Amino acid sequence: MPSALPPGDPAPADGSLPAESLSTLGEKGLGFYVHVPFCTVRCGYCDFNTYTAIELGPGVSRQTYAEQAIEEVRLARRVLGRDRPVDTVFFGGGTPTLLPASDLVGMLGAIRDEFGLADDVEVTTEANPDSVDLDYLRALREGGFTRLSFGMQSAVPHVLKTLDRTHDPERVPLVVEWARQAGFEQISLDLIYGTPGESIDDWRTSLETALASDPDHISAYSLIVEDGTALARRVRRGEIEMPDEDDLADKYELADAILGKQGLTWYEVSNWATDATQRCRHNMLYWQGGDWWGVGPGAHSHVGGTRWWNVKHPAAYADRIGAGTSPAHAREVLAAEDRRVERVLLELRLANGLSTAALDEEGQAALPEQVRRGLVTVADGTIVLTDTGRLLADAVVRDLLP
Secondary structure (H helix, E strand, O other): OEOOOOOOEOOOOOOOOOHHHHOOOOOOOEEEEEEEOEOOOOOOOOOEOOEOHHHHOOOOOHHHHHHHHHHHHHHHHHHHOOOOOEEEEEEEEOOHHHOOHHHHHHHHHHHHHHHOEEEEEEEEEEEOHHHOOHHHHHHHHHOOOOEEEEEEEOOOHHHHHHOOOOOOOOHHHHHHHHHHHHOOOEEEEEEEEOOOOOOHHHHHHHHHHHHHOOOOEEEEEEOOOOOOOHHHHHHHOOOOOOOOHHHHHHHHHHHHHHHHHOOOEEEEOOEEEOOHHHOOHHHHHHHOOOEEEEEOOOOEEEEOOEEEEEOOOHHHHHHHHHOOOOOEEEEEEOOHHHHHHHHHHHHOOEOOOEEHHHOOHHHHHHHHHHHHOOOEEEEOOEEEEOHHHHHOHHHHHHHHOO
């Protein structure tokens, strides 16, 4: 969740939504994202809306955060109104597992009480390897959590140091083992490639170390240097040098080859799973245009073509919740063309592909050239990126959205 908020249009104080947005609620799935904006340290590459204890300032406390989030869940019930069970819940951050397990379970319980949970609900939390132990994970599993996403990032100490990650890489297999003991059958590891100073052998080590823990899912993202971060300042001063595009492409191809050999198949450009049941359904809901309510400071939501985002700072969020008003900072109602463009941007990244019907006349005209260049295949009215096309996904999207 980026820390910068777009301007948008004024959001109603009561959080109300246009009737036309509510009319299709949940047709493509309904999810909740719960943002927990706390970290012990700020990683140098991070541009997310997170705060250390020093940055929080007066009047904000981790101890009262769960109560505030639960109040927003109750607001969501008043606004959405319908008895529509929730399909997915995702706790992200920050570091959600800095809060007591009872707080996470309590927030999930509020969603269950207000909306109900689907029989096959997916409930994920992100976790740093050094923020949990076996008892904590057991409490989450017993409280209804079904999926864990551990922020491994790298198995190489000097790479972790550049990223300002503080966990011991040797702890990763331990927490995965604890998660299995606690009863979790869906475990994901998050990796980052393209850190300054990371060699191809370093990246291979990270991939092989991750696979040694036998995860069900792996996400691998290229490092992006965001303006305003400590890493961006180091790059600007010439202290470290970012890798070039060829290096990133080599590392992506290596990841796809090694993960594929071990039985993990790509289903989104940056995500691999052992089978379809292990795909992150919450993220699929984002990519396929479903509805979700984002709880917490800076959290973004989308329901039926209306998108809104909450005030950014935890103190401002607490003030809004305490006053009984919506924490929404601003919103936008997407036009049909905006929604079509977003569909192309997101669904083309999926292994399931994009319907050719989503392209306008110019996009249809540009499609044969993408096929000729070997970047996409088209079969039964569905466009799917080739292996080469995945490396150039952004360029393919630009050509199909002229």
